[in-house]
Amino acid sequence: MLMTHIVAGYPDIETSEELVQMMADTGVTYIEIQIPFSDPIADGPTIMQANQTSLRNGTTTKDCFQLMSRLTKKIKTPLLFMTYFNIVHAQGVENFCCRVHEAGAWGLIVPDIPFDEEAEEHFLRNCKKYNLHAIQVISPLTTDERLKKIAKVASGFVYCVSRLGTTGERKALDPALGSYLTRVRKYIKLPLALGFGISSRAHVEAALTHADIAVMGSKVINLMNETSKGKQIETVQKFLKTIL
Amino acid sequence: MSSLKSFILNPTGHFDTFGGRYVPELLIPFCDDLHRAFFDCIRDKKFLRELEHLRETFSGRPTPLTFCENLTKHLGGSQIFVKNEGLNHTGAHKINHCIGQVLVARKMGKKRIIAETGAGQHGLATATVCAKFGLECVIYMGRKDYDRQRPNVFWMERLGATVVPVEEGDKSLRDAINVALRDLISDPVDTYYLLGTVCGPHPYPVMNTYFQSVIGREVRSQMEAQAKTLPDCIIASCGGGSNAMGIFHDFLDDKNVSLVAVEAGGKGITEKKNQCDHASRFETGSVGVAEGFKSFFLQNPDGQIKNSHSISAGLDYSGVGPQIAYLKSIGRIETTFALDTEVLEAYELLAQKEGILAALESAHAVAEAIKRAKKMKKHQSLVIHCSGRGEKDLFITAGKLDSENFKKFLKEQSKHE
Numbered sequence: 168m169l170m171t172h173i174v175a176g177y178p179d180i181e182t183s184e185e186l187v188q189m190m191a192d193t194g195v196t197y198i199e200i201q202i203p204f205s206d207p208i209a210d211g212p213t214i215m216q217a218n219q220t221s222l223r224n225g226t227t228t229k230d231c232f233q234l235m236s237r238l239t240k241k242i243k244t245p246l247l248f249m250t251y252f253n254i255v256h257a258q259g260v261e262n263f264c265c266r267v268h269e270a271g272a273w274g275l276i277v278p279d280i281p282f283d284e285e286a287e288e289h290f291l292r293n294c295k296k297y298n299l300h301a302i303q304v305i306s307p308l309t310t311d312e313r314l315k316k317i318a319k320v321a322s323g324f325v326y327c328v329s330r331l332g333t334t335g336e337r338k339a340l341d342p343a344l345g346s347y348l349t350r351v352r353k354y355i356k357l358p359l360a361l362g363f364g365i366s367s368r369a370h371v372e373a374a375l376t377h378a379d380i381a382v383m384g385s386k387v388i389n390l391m392n393e394t395s396k397g398k399q400i401e402t403v404q405k406f407l408k409t410i411l
Numbered sequence: 412m413s414s415l416k417s418f419i420l421n422p423t424g425h426f427d428t429f430g431g432r433y434v435p436e437l438l439i440p441f442c443d444d445l446h447r448a449f450f451d452c453i454r455d456k457k458f459l460r461e462l463e464h465l466r467e468t469f470s471g472r473p474t475p476l477t478f479c480e481n482l483t484k485h486l487g488g489s490q491i492f493v494k495n496e497g498l499n500h501t502g503a504h505k506i507n508h509c510i511g512q513v514l515v516a517r518k519m520g521k522k523r524i525i526a527e528t529g530a531g532q533h534g535l536a537t538a539t540v541c542a543k544f545g546l547e548c549v550i551y552m553g554r555k556d557y558d559r560q561r562p563n564v565f566w567m568e569r570l571g572a573t574v575v576p577v578e579e580g581d582k583s584l585r586d587a588i589n590v591a592l593r594d595l596i597s598d599p600v601d602t603y604y605l606l607g608t609v610c611g612p613h614p615y616p617v618m619n620t621y622f623q624s625v626i627g628r629e630v631r632s633q634m635e636a637q638a639k640t641l642p643d644c645i646i647a648s649c650g651g652g653s654n655a656m657g658i659f660h661d662f663l664d665d666k667n668v669s670l671v672a673v674e675a676g677g678k679g680i681t682e683k684k685n686q687c688d689h690a691s692r693f694e695t696g697s698v699g700v701a702e703g704f705k706s707f708f709l710q711n712p713d714g715q716i717k718n719s720h721s722i723s724a725g726l727d728y729s730g731v732g733p734q735i736a737y738l739k740s741i742g743r744i745e746t747t748f749a750l751d752t753e754v755l756e757a758y759e760l761l762a763q764k765e766g767i768l769a770a771l772e773s774a775h776a777v778a779e780a781i782k783r784a785k786k787m788k789k790h791q792s793l794v795i796h797c798s799g800r801g802e803k804d805l806f807i808t809a810g811k812l813d814s815e816n817f818k819k820f821l822k823e824q825s826k827h828e
Contacts, residue, residue, distance in 0.1 A: 205715040209435045228713045253700045253701040278435040306437040306754030
């Protein structure tokens with residue numbers, strides 16, 4: 168299984184819509200649609216710049232909800248919103264989850280709201296209430312003790328960060344991946360997605376020997392940045408076909 | 412009644428709705444380790460003795476509390492005192508949490524120290540303690556600050572630090588914090604992030620308030636010695652809030668001491684789309700979550716953080732420490748703002764009446780004191796927190812106050828190259 172990622176409004180909302188449609192048509196299993204944020208601390212330079220450009224173009228949270236609504240009417244592929252907690256907080260957690268549900272999304276990935284803040288924010292409770300999978304993110308440094316707690320609140324699948332660092336392409340995957348994911352599986356019985364640094368067919372194949380879902384983010388944006396406007400969708404599709 | 416002083420240092424890092432630890436899972440183990448190390452350290456007598464020793468023999472504590480006789484007469488209101496943190500080694504209060512944190516980092520076995528800096532004072536203090544303790548040091552500085560605080564960049568480099576200009580976003584303090592957090596995410600095992608204010612994820616606000624609280628303790632005993640009374644009012648400038656928390660903390664339970672935090676009013680409390688003309692979070696900001704903590708931020712209705720403006724790099728920040736936000740919410744502290752123009756006037760007045768050149772950050776507190784002292788009674792007393800000295804601002808103050816001669820000087824200097 169493959170999960171791909173786009174930043175809503177990068178380079179513009181129309182292209183975002185076409186991209187997601189194409190990804191679904193090409194056979195991608197899950198698609199992450201990032202609502203841009205001014206301070207995306209977990210993202211590397213590629214996705215961060217896409218966030219900035221989208222915001223400069225005037226993308227609002229409302230635009231992202233509308234994009235999601237249009238897409239979920241057309242395609243069956245599960246779509247997720249990825250964003251940072253301030254975007255959720257600004258709408259009110261319950262209101263945000265309700266609107267995401269109404270837009271037809273399958274789940275949410277919000278990396279900067281650890282379960283420890285649940286008592287204050289009720290984020291997980293509202294995801295549950297509105298039938299949204301709140302995707303938990305873990306790293307090679309996550310302790311067994313935390314894995315046990317995360318297993319209890321996890322839903323849909325669990326996103327395993329392949330290495331220390333932010334999102335972005337890398338030449339090779341970490342050779343210790345196997346033992347890391349074996350440790351995770353001891354506690355987590357849901358499918359595992361592996362992301363951060365996956366940018367080629369070889370990476371995807373390596374990832375899928377250990378995980379159930381390979382996640383590709385920055386690579387798609389880099390491909391678009393290298394391609395002239397008008398040919399972007401075609402270029403990304405050609406690349407995805409080499410993987411799927 | 413429970414003590415506000417101890418609540419502000421509580422080990423959960425939550426202050427009602429403010430504070431917390433809103434970071435990606437990748438950073439949680441680091442925050443957990445730091446939490447343990449910090450609370451172990453402050454229970455360890457040997458650690459506390461070493462901290463005390465460095466404060467005395469390296470930083471030069473205690474810093475003086477000076478009675479401002481001329482300024483008091485000139486304004487004709489309350490008795491005015493200045494707590495002069497500018498006389499610390501490296502010229503500002505920032506050294507207080509740097510000494511504390513570098514001892515914690517050493518205890519954690521860290522080899523590489525990173526830090527963000529605005530005015531350059533925190534970067535300078537970090538580079539200084541890293542030199543003293545033989546640790547590798549990388550300082551992130553927004554390109555805007557890198558250019559306007561060139562002298563501090565020069566000093567940091569002389570101390571052996573690598574100074575990296577941050578070209579992202581608004582190229583300001585906030586962007587430097589984001590880049591430092593990304594660096595930490597990439598290497599949370601060997602790297603220590605020496606965060607320079609009372610912001611960021613828990614335990615940073617608690618830890619930095621703890622290390623800065625020495626300022627207020629000294630003020631208490633100095634006031635008792637000099638004036639036989641506690642001050643009626645303490646005024647501090649407020650960017651992230653480290654100098655304000657440092658001088659306020661010891662007085663939180665003394666309800667008769669009013670505490671005033673002065674934000675940067677910049678060019679005025681106006682704003683365009685993403686750009687504020689000020690850094691007054693309590694004037695136009697709202698509650699949000701960024702850089703790992705929950706507090707007041709300048710932001711739009713969607714939660715996009717806006718850029719701030721101030722004449723002083725150290726106050727030019729869109730967020731404010733969670734403890735400050737909490738103390739404001741319960742009415743224990745007052746907040747106000749000073750405009751860039753008022754700040755320059757205050758800077759000149761303090762210099763000419765008292766012989767103290769304040770940092771532009773601290774001159775915000777002076778500006779508020781000028782307004783407030785006049786309205787107070789003669790038997791009352793007011794303490795201005797002069798958190799840093801003004802030499803670092805030479806290129807800004809000279810540009811504003813003596814532009815022609817300074818330009819001529821710079822032209823002459825460049826000819827000698």
